[in-house]
């Protein structure tokens with residue numbers, strides 16, 4: 001091999017090895033909670049990630065019309081507060097890209113971030129209804145998927161229609177750090193200490209939670225004291 005060719009090969013190798021390893025946690029974050037933070041940090045360790053991106057959804061297609069969905073700005077603000085001082089990046093990229101379906105988001109990301117490698121993270125509640133997502137088999141061919149066990153959902157997830165197809169692609173959790181080398185589809189099941197936090201529970205305790213994140217009024221628009 002000529003020295004120039006060797007150098008080119010070396011550069012290519014470096015680019016591949018230097019790729020950022022990103023976990024994508026899509027969600028409504030209505031609101032963000034400790035469970036999101038906990039599973040993100042645990043997944044970072046288990047999958048040797050550089051960062052976890054929280055894709056704050058402009059609107060989950062399966063939750064369209066839910067009247068307890070807070071405004072995007074409040075959900076985003078709660079995600080920013082919950083992600084503080086952690087290698088977690090809340091992002092409104094789906095709003096910017098105008099994508100609502102995960103399959104569409106995932107087909108755009110590689111062109112925008114050619115030096116990043118992505119793995120999709122989700123709780124087992126989402127695996128239980130994954131067969132209802134648009135193009136779910138295509139999603140499994142786009143990125144590896146890591147499913148995090150969630151109290152109360154694991155049985156349904158394992159018996160789910162999606163799992164009856166995905167089961168043959170399950171990889172051992174002990175090999176989770178090798179996910180960038182997996183042939184797709186590939187699914188890994190991660191078990192951490194079960195985390196009982198849920199946004200449903202938080203909304204039940206404080207339905208007006210989003211008011212805490214309401215934008216402050218423009219100067220001069222607040223009510224005068226009587």
Ligand SMILES: Nc1ncnc2c1ncn2[C@@H]1O[C@H](COP(=O)(O)OP(=O)(O)OP(=O)(O)O)[C@@H](O)[C@H]1O
Pocket residue numbers: 025026027028029030035036039121122123124125126148149150151195196197198199200201
């Ligand atoms: N405690 C948890 N354990 C495991 N996964 C979780 C947990 N909380 C949230 N997730 C996962 O994080 C992602 C985003 O979750 P989401 O924003 O819908 O929060 P949620 O608590 O599930 O909300 P809701 O109760 O409104 O359905 C989903 O993949 C969900 O499965």
Ligand SMILES: O=C(O)c1ccc[n+]([C@@H]2O[C@H](COP(=O)([O-])O)[C@@H](O)[C@H]2O)c1
Pocket residue numbers: 025026027028029055057059060061062063100101102103126132133134
């Ligand atoms: O693409 C779909 O058909 C689809 C259907 C349901 C949910 N999702 C995605 O799943 C993620 C979790 O949503 P949620 O509302 O359960 O937090 C979020 O990124 C949604 O956009 C995606």
